[in-house]
Amino acid sequence: MSLAELDNPAQWDIYHFDAVIVGAGGAGLRSALQLAQSDQNVAVVSKVFPTRSHTVAAQGGINAALGNLSEDNWHWHMYDTIKGSDYLGDQDAIEFMCREAAEIVRELEHFGVPFSRTDAGTIYQRPFGGQSQRFGKSQATRTCAAADRTGHAILHTLYQQNLKAGTTFFNEAFAVDLVKDAQGEVAGLVILDIARGKVQLLRARSVVLATGGACQLFETNTNAKINTGDGLAMVLRAGLPLQDMEFWQFHPTGVAGKGMLLSEAARGEGGVLRNAEGRAFMVDYAPNVKDLASRDVVARAIAVEVKEGRGCGPNKDHVLLDLTHLDAEVIKQRLPGIRDIALTFLGLDMCDSPVPVYPTAHYMMGGIPTDFHGRVLTQSVQGEATPVAGLYAIGECACVSVHGANRLGGNSLLDIVVFGRAAARHLQAALAGPNTRTQADSPLDLAPIQQRLAHWQQAVSDEARSEDSVAAIRRDLQAAMQQDCGVFRTEETLTQLCASLAALQARLKKVSLQDASAAFNLERLEAMELENLMTLATATAYSALARKESRGAHSRMDYPDRDDQAWLKHSLYFLQDHRLTYKPVNLTPLTVDGFEPKARVY
Amino acid sequence: MQFSIYRYQPESHDEPYMQSFELADDRINDDTMLLGALEMLREQDPTLTFRSSCKEGVCGSDGMNVNGQNVLSCITQVKSLPAPVVIRPMPGLPVIRDLVIDMDLFYRHYESVDPYLQPTQPNQTIDLDHELLQSPQERERLDGSYECILCGCCATSCPSFWWNPDQFHGPAALLAARRFVIDSRDITTRDRLEKLDDVYKTFRCRNIQNCTASCPKGLNPSQAINELKSLMLKKQVD
Amino acid sequence: MTRLLTGFRAHLWQRVSAVWLLVYVPLAVAYLAFQPVSSHAALMGVLSQPLFWVASVLTIGLLAVHAWVGVRDAILDYAPRPRVGLWLMALATMLAFWVGFALYAAWRILVEANEGGLL
Ligand SMILES: Cc1cc2nc3c(=O)[nH]c(=O)nc-3n(C[C@H](O)[C@H](O)[C@H](O)COP(=O)(O)OP(=O)(O)OC[C@H]3O[C@@H](n4cnc5c(N)ncnc54)[C@H](O)[C@@H]3O)c2cc1C
Numbered sequence: 001m002s003l004a005e006l007d008n009p010a011q012w013d014i015y016h017f018d019a020v021i022v023g024a025g026g027a028g029l030r031s032a033l034q035l036a037q038s039d040q041n042v043a044v045v046s047k048v049f050p051t052r053s054h055t056v057a058a059q060g061g062i063n064a065a066l067g068n069l070s071e072d073n074w075h076w077h078m079y080d081t082i083k084g085s086d087y088l089g090d091q092d093a094i095e096f097m098c099r100e101a102a103e104i105v106r107e108l109e110h111f112g113v114p115f116s117r118t119d120a121g122t123i124y125q126r127p128f129g130g131q132s133q134r135f136g137k138s139q140a141t142r143t144c145a146a147a148d149r150t151g152h153a154i155l156h157t158l159y160q161q162n163l164k165a166g167t168t169f170f171n172e173a174f175a176v177d178l179v180k181d182a183q184g185e186v187a188g189l190v191i192l193d194i195a196r197g198k199v200q201l202l203r204a205r206s207v208v209l210a211t212g213g214a215c216q217l218f219e220t221n222t223n224a225k226i227n228t229g230d231g232l233a234m235v236l237r238a239g240l241p242l243q244d245m246e247f248w249q250f251h252p253t254g255v256a257g258k259g260m261l262l263s264e265a266a267r268g269e270g271g272v273l274r275n276a277e278g279r280a281f282m283v284d285y286a287p288n289v290k291d292l293a294s295r296d297v298v299a300r301a302i303a304v305e306v307k308e309g310r311g312c313g314p315n316k317d318h319v320l321l322d323l324t325h326l327d328a329e330v331i332k333q334r335l336p337g338i339r340d341i342a343l344t345f346l347g348l349d350m351c352d353s354p355v356p357v358y359p360t361a362h363y364m365m366g367g368i369p370t371d372f373h374g375r376v377l378t379q380s381v382q383g384e385a386t387p388v389a390g391l392y393a394i395g396e397c398a399c400v401s402v403h404g405a406n407r408l409g410g411n412s413l414l415d416i417v418v419f420g421r422a423a424a425r426h427l428q429a430a431l432a433g434p435n436t437r438t439q440a441d442s443p444l445d446l447a448p449i450q451q452r453l454a455h456w457q458q459a460v461s462d463e464a465r466s467e468d469s470v471a472a473i474r475r476d477l478q479a480a481m482q483q484d485c486g487v488f489r490t491e492e493t494l495t496q497l498c499a500s501l502a503a504l505q506a507r508l509k510k511v512s513l514q515d516a517s518a519a520f521n522l523e524r525l526e527a528m529e530l531e532n533l534m535t536l537a538t539a540t541a542y543s544a545l546a547r548k549e550s551r552g553a554h555s556r557m558d559y560p561d562r563d564d565q566a567w568l569k570h571s572l573y574f575l576q577d578h579r580l581t582y583k584p585v586n587l588t589p590l591t592v593d594g595f596e597p598k599a600r601v602y
Numbered sequence: 603m604q605f606s607i608y609r610y611q612p613e614s615h616d617e618p619y620m621q622s623f624e625l626a627d628d629r630i631n632d633d634t635m636l637l638g639a640l641e642m643l644r645e646q647d648p649t650l651t652f653r654s655s656c657k658e659g660v661c662g663s664d665g666m667n668v669n670g671q672n673v674l675s676c677i678t679q680v681k682s683l684p685a686p687v688v689i690r691p692m693p694g695l696p697v698i699r700d701l702v703i704d705m706d707l708f709y710r711h712y713e714s715v716d717p718y719l720q721p722t723q724p725n726q727t728i729d730l731d732h733e734l735l736q737s738p739q740e741r742e743r744l745d746g747s748y749e750c751i752l753c754g755c756c757a758t759s760c761p762s763f764w765w766n767p768d769q770f771h772g773p774a775a776l777l778a779a780r781r782f783v784i785d786s787r788d789i790t791t792r793d794r795l796e797k798l799d800d801v802y803k804t805f806r807c808r809n810i811q812n813c814t815a816s817c818p819k820g821l822n823p824s825q826a827i828n829e830l831k832s833l834m835l836k837k838q839v840d
Numbered sequence: 841m842t843r844l845l846t847g848f849r850a851h852l853w854q855r856v857s858a859v860w861l862l863v864y865v866p867l868a869v870a871y872l873a874f875q876p877v878s879s880h881a882a883l884m885g886v887l888s889q890p891l892f893w894v895a896s897v898l899t900i901g902l903l904a905v906h907a908w909v910g911v912r913d914a915i916l917d918y919a920p921r922p923r924v925g926l927w928l929m930a931l932a933t934m935l936a937f938w939v940g941f942a943l944y945a946a947w948r949i950l951v952e953a954n955e956g957g958l959l
Binding site: 798799800805808831838 | 849
Binding site for chain 2: 225
């Protein structure tokens, strides 16, 4: 698209919808399916073909207290989730999610998900970390699995159901930014058709953000290249806050040095972690549940083992995940996908050799603040949570918050379908009512978006290659985040990080591009993604620096304890002046008694 | 190491051409995947264009033709390839730019086999208090067909698909078709088989087996197609 | 014309006819090889043996089916789409001629055998 065209929105392709969903992962597709079944005019935008969304990579399973293998109920699930969240999760939302779980998982089964089966023909479930029966008494078996390809099974099934429902898709379309009308209300969004390089305007009464996570911020991570947190950055640029951005989950068992995930299912099926002495060390950190402690606990334990010199390998920089005592048939049947990963990337067969693992950035607990209807919340001047008209967020990019300071394995797939559906139901009701907001032809404020697009259009330089490049800045950003904002943080590393980020930001402003094409211009896309990552890095650094306690995945070496007195509250970060405000945690569930914060022992 | 890569830059060149690239050997380790190497080459020339996402062979974005074989670059070890490594877009579909092809037709075939479970009559409500029961043996039959990642390596290496890309469903779509035909929960088996019973849709398959040879997930579409044919026989006998 | 005997039925008929041909051809060759044929009339006699004659007429039909399915497959695979109809028409015409001629020959064999008092 030429600058002249960019300057003249009348030349853009313009579409009108009742609602637009940004993201075709599990969250976006579940939501789209609900809306497609009503008469609303809805479209889904995704920067990759839907089944390439990163939900496809989820391995272990989805939690629901079906009780197919051992006694279970949603109340225990709720307790575990709250305890797992280190009491930062909102208990109303957690109750809502755990109560919906059994029904929504069965619904997925009816949609066609090829779950593994028990001998009785019901859905197979496996134990996962942080799960218990009777409020912490004994290990529960709650994670519903389709071998170790649960995410693939769910994502493909949801896409298939959307094909059946006739959902409209804009595939390989990159959402650039939210569009507001003259009143400052959300009125749609601008997208870039990647194949043709054309800018398009989607006008809509409502926008649902479902753009997934952003672990591309870190050097080693389990995420896809596309997980750059675009929706989150769009929200910040729209002047709205992000919540709890200091909480990033490091998964204990990433392939050491590379980052690919070896699912918690490996430990659920009986795998153990060993240090250089061959000792199954988790007993020293979680005497009761050992390897099935919550992820933050296990990740820290591994980091401590390595730090104290008990790491394996020539550089003593990892520990081993050992499944060799399990029946090879069990591994082949229940964990075929991760056995493949170890074979491909390490050349090791888990059936007869332990594999090197180290914590790897995996999941963001923070995100766009919402209520449990998926409505995006901001804070009024009086400090009250107020919904933003016409804007919803669901899935990993949202912070409802059901995961608080640490997510339990198997709870994210649940989160994305539960709140994907809930948001769609709320939206359906809202759309059925009269349109009190944005008119189809009201004037829009497109200037900031035009400026941003024009900047990257003009950044192309024919001159001899500049020293700097998008790839180089991205690498340095990932290294800085890994170094200063990893499993352990301190005042010093975080202050250092804020300074590094400012410098990186300055480089990004100046960097030039070499690709002038309109069609499939990846360099330009990566530049915009990097802008988004940079914004989120800053949100993380400032939120983490401010939180002077250790809670869940946020471990401050200089403040090693949880401090409920001062910090039992959610952080809200605004882009403008890096302003931080806070909001209380919900401790009053919908129908049952709340769980008071207690010391967290596994 | 030498690479020779197909370039098609429609905005600046009328014709596609092959471009040579060189990557220092010390940057290639035993565990370097082709995608990693391509990313290094992209730093030399940021206009080099290819799709990629998950980096671990589950999203199916980065199918390409390497030394004549369709592969996913993210799970192909560079060291395993004889140099020069010749990389082209997967054959048989239009090229958008460099290694990026237009997979529309491929997706349309997938859509046209009704790739979704139909466990109930259209107006029947579903009972969400219970799952549809399926024995482990019945479930096991789905192994080998539900794992498809729609990368297109099979269809774009299939001569029958090259010959009739708009009419022959191709291996991936037929694999998906089989997945629903054999699912014990689906009640539309007969209709599905009837719909597939067509000189073009299914019966262009000539058992060439390129699909099976090129599937990065180790699936066997060729066998699936034969199974569909024998299921049609069984249906006639029943 | 593309749709004349298609899909699974074509597939099945092609296999059935192939099996038939596989059985018929060696048996027919063996049968003919062991018959002393000294004259035209004797040949008519051999060819009009009821079992052999019926099997041969059946073969004419099955060979036509086999050729139709097989050659049509090749046409569908290789011929440019706009010309597929033309090619199929040509194939059908050829096969029709061939079947007509073969049936006529079979009938003539019966007639001649009859005239020679061989039946
Ligand atoms: C390796 C791995 C294993 C996991 N295993 C489990 C597990 O076993 N159990 C569990 O509960 N959780 C698991 N998780 C977590 C869980 O899979 C994710 O949190 C969840 O799938 C996120 O779903 P989503 O729909 O929010 O986002 P995604 O699936 O990431 O989808 C994001 C969508 O947004 C689109 N998008 C993003 N930006 C833009 C843009 N700018 N324009 C247009 N479209 C855009 C993308 O194209 C994509 O369609 C795992 C995660 C990983 C990485």
